[in-house]
Amino acid sequence: MGYTITEKILMRHSGKKSIKPGDFINAKVDFCLGNDITAPIAIKEFEATGRKKPFDTSRIALVPDHFTPAKDMRSANQAKVLKDFAEKYGIENYFEVGRMGIEHVLLPQMGLAKPGDLVIGADSHTCTYGALGCFSCGVGSTDLAAAFITGKCWFRVPESIKFIYKGKCRKYVGGKDLILHTIGDIGVSGALYKSMEFTGEAISKLSMDDRFAMCNMAIEAGAKNGVMAPDSETIKYVKKAIKQNKPKRKGFKKYYSDKDAVYSKIIEYDVSKIEPQVAMPHIPSNIKPAHRIKDVVINQVVIGSCTNGRISDLRLAAKFLKGRKIKSWVRLIVIPATQEIYLQAVKEGLAKSFVHAGGVFSTPSCGPCLGGHLGILAEGERAVATTNRNFVGRMGHPKSEVYLANPAVAAASAIKGRICHPEDVL
């Protein structure tokens, strides 16, 4: 009987000779992560045990990205907990404002998450790195504290669902649309406790940015992780990241699912039938194709986040916004995910296009995605966002609404002042 990528990585990291779904294992963690919301609890727990130092100061990343640059005094105090901890123990990967970025875009970019790795993060979107062919999943603060001490984490080996994406994507359809379509199909608990393995010719044609966007939202279907087999595109991305940033751990290992690997389900999609998708309030599975949405007037557009704040997302948005003006009643907020993306967007003139169109070009932050800052919605307001969740109150007032979409739909909607198909503009 063969194994899936996920099973192979979990087996290797737990030192077991065989493994099956449902087994409980303690596995070695190659890298772990916390942010300004979740790490303070982990640090408090760690300190309470009286341990002298964490298991490995080079395998921990602390990224103050949620409420930073600090939105208020209390958030500043929380971010300071990370900074103090990093200084006290010599944590090598602490990213201060000005050198940081949204964690799930930053870590792959820095070469800190790589194929074959086992990565945990006290943030649900840690599943993003699965696009590199590693096992990565979100955990809680206490799990992170335990990993600080032991370098290990407990897991229940998940069953895997194989998704096969056939055909060629239509114009303005990308990774975001494929994952929204999938969540719309299987529901927000459709992959609960399971691994989502994304395969097929349509996946191999996606850019790494689009692959990250897909794996990023595996959690929105309840999954433990999302994963894709590494290919030449993956290796090119990883080698560049290692060359540029010289991380301490430079090695990586490619894993592929066996032909006779066991899946609890195999689901196929013909992507040529998928239109740009929009998740209507207040759950990511409430999907409608963009062209079927009429008369939803919007107040705000957010382009950014760990889902769609990468350079290709900004390029796509700028294609629509360059030389055009957004509607007078719309606020456009563009947030590049990292400092590197920020500079690249300035260099390519994308930032100028956003500002000339009437928008804001912000410093990296998770910001409004989770209703933190930099674009909180008032009562009754509606936003189109390239983010990942549209729960009640997610971006601000409990009576506001969030519609999730790709950067093309978001940019086009800013120009029209209502939700529209990208082809209504271009």
Place this chain on the structure above:
Amino acid sequence: MRYKGKVFKFGNDVNTDEIIPARYLHTTDPAELAAHCMEDADPGFAKKVKAKDIIVAGENFGCGSSREHAPIAIKASGVSCVIAASFARIFYRNAINIGLPIIISKDASENVKEGDTLSVDTKKGIIRNITKKRDFSSDVFPAFIQKIIKADGLMNTLRKGKKRCTK
């Protein structure tokens, strides 16, 4: 363990943004988080809930963000245990890791109403609806998970392990 309390009933897919909205995540203080517990699902919950009360919900309770503030807020609000048809996986491990008792029972989830009084016996796996005089069974946790629950959380298993090593 045994718990007895009045039911607060919620539906499917209750997410952690509803359990504790991000606007309150600038603190890790349990009491402060408890004051806003369940605020975007039921704005009056924090004022109504009394010690030992029980939350009963549908499928996928605690989906979304990994914030441990969610089970912390529920525990600090006095809720004795949460019963649901299923739990989202990060919430599931967070609750177990911090010692908030969670119980999986599709049967109870479907048949219990707001305001009912329940008595729960986790050892026997029985949920008794005292109001309606009806019993429901609950799933038994795997042995691995029971060890963490018995130690009242993951960090205690590490502390105990450490003590054993130094003896």
